[in-house]
Amino acid sequence: MASKNHVLYLRGSCPPEKLISLWDKFNRFYDLDMTRLERSRLRKKGFASARMFLLARKDFGSGNSTGAQDIEWILMRSEGLLNAAAADARERWLSAVDNKQRIQIDGLELVRLTREGNQSPSWTWRFSRDLYEELRNSIVEDIRHHRIDRLSDTVERIWRAPGFAGVRAQGKSLMKLIKDEQIRSQKPSALIDLPQRFGYIRRIPDKGMRLSFFLKNK
Known part of the structure; x- marks a missing residue:
């Protein structure tokens, strides 16, 4: 999403039973139900487009007092005009391009690098x-x-990390x-075999x- 200039973001978590109302609120403000083509046309007219991403962990369904773990969410939008419904919204947007505000998930951070x-x-x-x-x-x-x-x-931890270019x-x-x-240790007993190459992330x-x-269904 960041590649489409969706660099402003909000993030948080909420119980599953409150997720629908949260989605409806953001949808009124930022038109989340739009298709990819509709979002592209919107940006060409100078308006902001947005998408919301949800993360349910593997142990979703257990964890808190209500018997269901909170779902994590990230709302990302581009620069541009907002619709009338969002005029009074007071969200404090963060910027993924700011070194101090990068999006981080499970020890990884989203960055722009020149390959x-x-x-x-x-x-x-x-x-990170x-x-x-x-x-x-x-x-x-x-x-x-x-x-x-x-x-x-x-070494195993590094080797099994997601194979993004930055990683x-x-x-x-x-x-x-x-x-x-x-080599500096000069102790043969300290030598271990290292992997020859790292894996790649396949686009899905x-x-x-x-x-x-x-x-x-969850």
Whole structure:
């Protein structure tokens, strides 16, 4: 969605039983029911378009006092004019292009990076600054203290991370760090085998289901 200039966002969570009313509210303000073509035409006229994304965890249906875990949501919109219904809306929009307001989910952050061979930046996911530093520090400490089992766990964690371009670039840097630190340790027992290449994320169709159907069947 960010690639369509939907860089302003709100995020939060709510109980499943309140999700329909939340959706209806945002739909009145930001016309969420529009098709992709309708949103494109809207932006060409100078109006903002928006989409709302919902995340139900694997353990959805258990967790809080009502017996159902909250659903996480992110509402993203483009710059532009808003309809009359949204005139009095007082949402405090964040910007995904602001370094201090990046969208983060499960240790990953959404960023714009210029890939090799490209002139303009594109959107991708990478490890957040905190997680990347945590991985670096863990690698250095485990090699220097010969904690091979923990180092192997860290390598497995990096290897199994989603193969977005940003994650792959960071993963290669971390693998190089491991090689350099292992050579510096000068202890053959500290050497471990490293993966030769990282996986890629395959593009999948943008599919979904009606919210009412989802809630009824979950």
